[in-house]
Amino acid sequence: DVKVTQSSRYLVKRTGEKVFLECVQDMDHENMFWYRQDPGLGLRLIYFSYDVKMKEKGDIPEGYSVSREKKERFSLILESASTNQTSMYLCASSFPAAGTGELFFGEGSRLTVL
Amino acid sequence: RKEVEQDPGPFNVPEGATVAFNCTYSNSASQSFFWYRQDCRKEPKLLMSVYSSGNEDGRFTAQLNRASQYISLLIRDSKLSDSATYLCVVTEKGGSYIPTFGRGTSLIVHP
Numbered sequence: 001d002v003k004v005t006q007s008s009r010y011l012v013k014r015t016g017e018k019v020f021l022e023c024v025q026d027m028d029h030e031n032m033f034w035y036r037q038d039p040g041l042g043l044r045l046i047y048f049s050y051d052v053k054m055k056e057k058g059d060i061p062e063g064y065s066v067s068r069e070k071k072e073r074f075s076l077i078l079e080s081a082s083t084n085q086t087s088m089y090l091c092a093s094s095f096p097a098a099g100t101g102e103l104f105f106g107e108g109s110r111l112t113v114l
Numbered sequence: 115r116k117e118v119e120q121d122p123g124p125f126n127v128p129e130g131a132t133v134a135f136n137c138t139y140s141n142s143a144s145q146s147f148f149w150y151r152q153d154c155r156k157e158p159k160l161l162m163s164v165y166s167s168g169n170e171d172g173r174f175t176a177q178l179n180r181a182s183q184y185i186s187l188l189i190r191d192s193k194l195s196d197s198a199t200y201l202c203v204v205t206e207k208g209g210s211y212i213p214t215f216g217r218g219t220s221l222i223v224h225p
Binding site: 035106108 | 122148150156157158159160163201203212213214215216217218
């Protein structure tokens, strides 16, 4: 079975803290994505990556950065967390590179910023 | 960004009912279409892909109308376990194959 693992299911951080959300997939997928999901707003794309060391901005990249040093790992970084970044964060991966394949999601990381 | 629109619902139906969801998309060059299901506090999972010829999987039927740019999902003989949020997903054709999600339609099936 394809597995996408997000390092933390629940996090509570303080305003201004640096936050790392880790995502690892075990199916050698080229594509990886970070979304946030908020009530009434659906899933919004933050960043995505189609290859190692490659990253592209999604719809709402402000306040976030990403890192993909290895194919299986895609990290989301909040340089200075703010309360409006309280949300559910979902990582996903897919294959093939054309992007027409099924997205596999991790279980999500629910972040609360106080 | 190109839009994918869904009626948020909730659709509240009795067991055994037939229910249909629609989804419209704005980019005529969109290439791939999917329905995902998301249970409460869980991650989305693929329900089915949507093909131009229409496709059926048990009680679920998905249809694509490219001319009118909409996708539909029909659920027959609804079960309590069908209660979930159904997400329409459209992938654009072009240099970046980015999946775009609708905001989801909530379905509640009651006894």
